[in-house]
Amino acid sequence: MKLKVCGMREADNIRDLLELEPDYMGMIFYEKSPRCVLEMPKADLSGVEKVGVFVNASDEEMIEKAQTYGLDLLQLHGEEPVDQVKRLRERGFKLIKVFSVADELPIALMQAYSPYVDYFLFDTKTPAYGGSGQKFDWGILKDYDLEKPFFLSGGIELDDLDAIRQLGVKQLYAIDVNSRFELAPAVKDIKKIKALKDKL
Structure with a gap:
């Protein structure tokens, strides 16, 4: 199972995180987020897949950010x-492509996007766009019958790995952690992430 650490912004924190060799690092480009990236982090971002997180952004904005930050993937977190x-x-x-989930997976809607995306990501439905630290009922993932691999997000903690593995869903490709592994918004607890990486 792959690991994505999202909501990174501070250069020193990024450098410390990269020593743990996560598979993906997410940078949020949504101005209403407390983790929004305002300028290019002064850190060597090589060696990790860089994911830009956007909410209802224009094509032009996403392309510009992808070029400026050398993004490897775009994560579309809006409508x-x-x-x-x-x-x-x-x-x-x-x-x-992110889908905010409450009590069921929007399978029909997902099928429309499936030909054009590499992965889905399931996060907990809240008034905001992610970063809530809240879980949805992961049991509904057992109904997932599409071939597209997905990331699981939403309130994941260190002690959740066993429960996630026990779901037995072969398309579960990666976990995406954020607020439950923070000391402050956009500042990750490196020791806690190391413990997660060791368990993975």
Whole structure:
């Protein structure tokens, strides 16, 4: 199972995180987020897949940020229409499409996006866009019958790994952690993430 650490921004914290060799590092480009990236971190970002997180952004904004930050994937966390996702795909971007989940998976909606994305990501439905530290009922993932691999997000803690493994869902590709592993918004607890990485 792969590991994505999201909400990174501070250069020193990024450098410390990269020593743990996570598979993916997420940077949030949503101005209402307390973890929003305001300028280029002065850190060597090589050696990790860099994910830019966007909420209902324009094509132009996402392309500009991808070029500036050397993003490897775009994570679409809003209500981006299928046509926009298709356009980004045609531009050659690797894509993660997020679905906020309450009590069921929106399978029909996901099928419309499936041809154009590399991964889905399931997060807990809240008034905000992620970073809530809240879980949804992971048991509904057992009903997932699409081939597309997915990331699991939403309130994941160190002690949740056994329960996640016991779901036995072969398409579960990675876990995505954020607020439960923070000392402050955008500042990760490196010791806690190391313990998670060791358990993985």
